[in-house]
Amino acid sequence: AQSVAQPEDQVNVAEGNPLTVKCTYSVSGNPYLFWYVQYPNRGLQFLLKYITGDNLVKGSYGFEAEFNKSQTSFHLKKPSALVSDSALYFCAVRALMIKAAGNKLTFGGGTRVLVKP
Amino acid sequence: DGGITQSPKYLFRKEGQNVTLSCEQNLNHDAMYWYRQDPGQGLRLIYYSQIVNDFQKGDIAEGYSVSREKKESFPLTVTSAQKNPTAFYLCASSIWSSGRAETQYFGPGTRLLVL
Numbered sequence: 561a562q563s564v565a566q567p568e569d570q571v572n573v574a575e576g577n578p579l580t581v582k583c584t585y586s587v588s589g590n591p592y593l594f595w596y597v598q599y600p601n602r603g604l605q606f607l608l609k610y611i612t613g614d615n616l617v618k619g620s621y622g623f624e625a626e627f628n629k630s631q632t633s634f635h636l637k638k639p640s641a642l643v644s645d646s647a648l649y650f651c652a653v654r655a656l657m658i659k660a661a662g663n664k665l666t667f668g669g670g671t672r673v674l675v676k677p
Numbered sequence: 678d679g680g681i682t683q684s685p686k687y688l689f690r691k692e693g694q695n696v697t698l699s700c701e702q703n704l705n706h707d708a709m710y711w712y713r714q715d716p717g718q719g720l721r722l723i724y725y726s727q728i729v730n731d732f733q734k735g736d737i738a739e740g741y742s743v744s745r746e747k748k749e750s751f752p753l754t755v756t757s758a759q760k761n762p763t764a765f766y767l768c769a770s771s772i773w774s775s776g777r778a779e780t781q782y783f784g785p786g787t788r789l790l791v792l
Binding site: 569592594596601602603604605606609611650654664665667668 | 718719720725735769
């Protein structure tokens with residue numbers, strides 16, 4: 561079974577400060593990892609994903625995430641947060657399987673980010 | 678939200694009524710998915726379809742049904758058997774491949790409320 565944990569329900573940060581949203585995962589074998597963002601009453605928007613290779617993945621809107629296999633983590637980061645980054649962020653994982661039972665993603669519970677001016 | 682549309686934006690269900698949520702995509706994706714989102718919880722998979730005329734149950738399929746008669750369309754019916762249907766429903770689609778991490782793209786969602 562695969563699972564994702566986002567240990568913080570909410571992260572508060574001042575505009576211009578670095579932003580980090582934490583994610584840890586559990587999966588059999590090598591993971592595929594995703595970050596999505598959701599604005600109020602909207603669908604999820606894809607930010608970035610890790611498949612293989614470089615542990616630092618760069619994505620949309622200045623976000624990046626670092627894959628750490630030994631710590632089974634995939635934390636989302638942004639060097640300088642904007643008020644417009646205030647939203648709900650989801651981490652998701654999929655295990656690499658030879659016989660995939662669907663492209664099934666398992667999502668974390670979400671972390672609300674509030675960036676204050 | 679790209680090329681995925683969901684309708685209606687809000688839907689009200691009366692006790693004992695079946696309601697159908699629409700999902701259409703013009704991305705030429707083979708795979709489509711339905712998720713349920715409850716406050717404070719992540720997304721939970723209801724059903725998914727990898728190809729036309731085939732679909733699989735997800736983690737919380739009870740009380741729901743789907744069909745996949747066309748590649749572009751994957752409607753979800755919330756039946757009267759679903760006792761707690763109030764939630765935000767999200768449809769997604771992706772390229773289908775068994776060995777790669779294809780990105781899922783989401784529609785804008787439908788909020789279902791019970792009268």
